[in-house]
Amino acid sequence: MALATPIIAATYAEIALKGRNRTVFMRKLINNIRASLKGEPIADVRHIESRVLVYLDDATTAPRVAEKLRKVFGLQWVSPVVPIPRTEIDLELLSDLEAGREPRLTRISEVACQLTEQNRGNAKNFKVATRRSDKTFPIASPEISMAVGYTVHTGSGLPGRMTDPDLVVNVLVLKNNVLVFTGKEKAFGGLPSGSSGRAMVLLSGGIDSPVAAWLMMRRGIRPEFIHFYSGRNRSEADVDKIIELTKILVEYSPVPLNLHLVPVVPFEVRSIGLVPDNYDMVMFRRFMFKCAERLAKHNSCRALISGDSLGQVASQTIHNLGAITPDIEMPILRPLVGMDKMEITAWSKAISAFKTSILPYRDCCSIRSPRPILNARPQDLLRYSDEMDLNEAVFHALKDSEKVIVE
Ligand code: ATP
Ligand code: MG
Numbered sequence: 001m002a003l004a005t006p007i008i009a010a011t012y013a014e015i016a017l018k019g020r021n022r023t024v025f026m027r028k029l030i031n032n033i034r035a036s037l038k039g040e041p042i043a044d045v046r047h048i049e050s051r052v053l054v055y056l057d058d059a060t061t062a063p064r065v066a067e068k069l070r071k072v073f074g075l076q077w078v079s080p081v082v083p084i085p086r087t088e089i090d091l092e093l094l095s096d097l098e099a100g101r102e103p104r105l106t107r108i109s110e111v112a113c114q115l116t117e118q119n120r121g122n123a124k125n126f127k128v129a130t131r132r133s134d135k136t137f138p139i140a141s142p143e144i145s146m147a148v149g150y151t152v153h154t155g156s157g158l159p160g161r162m163t164d165p166d167l168v169v170n171v172l173v174l175k176n177n178v179l180v181f182t183g184k185e186k187a188f189g190g191l192p193s194g195s196s197g198r199a200m201v202l203l204s205g206g207i208d209s210p211v212a213a214w215l216m217m218r219r220g221i222r223p224e225f226i227h228f229y230s231g232r233n234r235s236e237a238d239v240d241k242i243i244e245l246t247k248i249l250v251e252y253s254p255v256p257l258n259l260h261l262v263p264v265v266p267f268e269v270r271s272i273g274l275v276p277d278n279y280d281m282v283m284f285r286r287f288m289f290k291c292a293e294r295l296a297k298h299n300s301c302r303a304l305i306s307g308d309s310l311g312q313v314a315s316q317t318i319h320n321l322g323a324i325t326p327d328i329e330m331p332i333l334r335p336l337v338g339m340d341k342m343e344i345t346a347w348s349k350a351i352s353a354f355k356t357s358i359l360p361y362r363d364c365c366s367i368r369s370p371r372p373i374l375n376a377r378p379q380d381l382l383r384y385s386d387e388m389d390l391n392e393a394v395f396h397a398l399k400d401s402e403k404v405i406v407e
Helices: 022-036 059-070 090-098 106-119 141-156 208-218 240-250 265-271 277-298 318-324 341-350 378-388 390-399
Strands: 007-012 042-048 051-056 075-085 126-132 167-173 177-181 198-202 222-229 257-263 402-406
Touching (some): 022 059, 106 141, 106 167, 126 141, 141 167, 198 208, 208 222, 208 240, 208 341, 222 277, 257 390, 265 277, 265 390, 277 378, 318 378
Parallel strands (some): 198 222
Antiparallel strands (some): 007 051, 042 051, 167 177, 257 402
16 A cells, blocks of 8 residues: 655745745745645645645645646755654654664665565665754764665665666654655746746737746746637627636646736727738737737736747748837747747647647637748838728727636
8 A cells, every 4th residue: 555645845946046035936936835735735835944844634645736846936856754653653763772782773764675576666776865954953863874775775776876776765854753755746846936027928829928938937937818800799709618728727727817808909990901811821910919018008018928939920931020029118038939849749749738729729819811021121010000990999908808717
C-alpha cells in the first residue's frame, strides 16, 4: 500500500535568483498557493529551507492538491511527502550516540526504502539529499545521508551517485517531523501570478492566442481577455468556446479572470464603402488593437498581448505588424512571434487547450476579405481610420460590450 502523504513539498526556481525583492515574490507565491487551493482541506502553507510545504488535513486529497499546485506559476517541482514524527526517531538516535554506535535511523531508512521501491521507475542510481532546518538535531546532514543511503543501497541494489543521479531521496529534518520524499512532478516554473502586473489579451478561438496568454501568465502577468465576435449579439455568436478556453487558462490563475465580449458590427457598418477590400483585414486588426488598448487603460493593464507569429498569415507580415498599430501607446507583447506552428501546437497540448482550440468556431477574422495587402503603410491606415471614424466604431463596440467573470 502506498504511504500516506499528508504534506506536499514544492520547490521554486526563478524566485530563488531574485535579490532584495525576493520576499515580495515569496509572499505573492504563498498567497497565490492559498488562493489556488481554496476549498481544499489545507491546514497550513509554510516556507522552510527553500521549500514551500503545504500541510493537508486529509492525506487522501494529496494527488488532487498536487495537481493543482502544478498549475501555480513560480513552482518548479511538486512532491507528496511522508512525515515521520521526531518521537519515532530521537530516542533511538540518542541511545545509538550514547552507546557509540553508528546511527541507525531505522524509521527514516524504512520510509526511504519504501519510497524508493514505489518511485524508482527505471532509475539506475540514486542519492540521498538531506537538509536540517532544525540545527539542534544531533547529527549533521552528511551523516544522515550516509546512514539512510546505506540502507537504501542494501535494500534496492541501486548504486549511489552524487552528481546527476536518476533518483533523489530527500530528507528534511524539521522540529517536530522528519520529511522524506522522492516522487516529484514537474511544474511550470515562471513567476507568481500578478508579480508582473496586468495585461489585456486579444483572445481568439484559435490555437495561438491561448498559448500566448499562458506564456505571459507564466511570466507573472495577470490577464484580462478581450474577444471580438461577429453576429448581432452574443448568443448568435456562440461564444461558449471562448468561455471554455478562458476556463482552461483560469486553472493557472489564483483568481477568477475577466473576459470582455465585444461585437464587431460597429466596425463593419462604418467601414463599408470606405475601406478597400484588401485593407479590410488590416483595418479590422487595427480596430481590435484600438479597442483592446482603450479597455486595457480602463482596467489598469499596462500592455496588450496577442498571438501573432511572424509571417504565419498575411496580416502578420513584418510590414503589417508595424503598420497596424503605429499609435498604440502601450507595449504589445507577442510571445509567439518567433515560434512555428508545431512549437505552438506542442504548447497548446501541454497546457490542455488544444482539444478546445480545434473545435469548430466561426472567428470574425476568418470571415474577412480573402486577399489582404501584405505591405500596408501606416499613413494609409491612419487615413482610412479618419475617413471611417474608427474612434466612433471603437466607442460603440465597447459601449455594447459585456464582461463575463470566468472562474
Ligand atoms: P490560429 O491558431 O487560427 O492562428 P489565432 O488566434 O492566432 O488562431 P490569427 O488569425 O492568427 O488567429 O490572429 C492573430 C491574433 O489576433 C490572435 O492570436 C489573437 O491575439 C488576435 N485575434 C484574432 N482574432 C481575434 C478575435 N476574434 N478576438 C480577439 N483577438 C483576436
Ligand atoms: Mg495565428
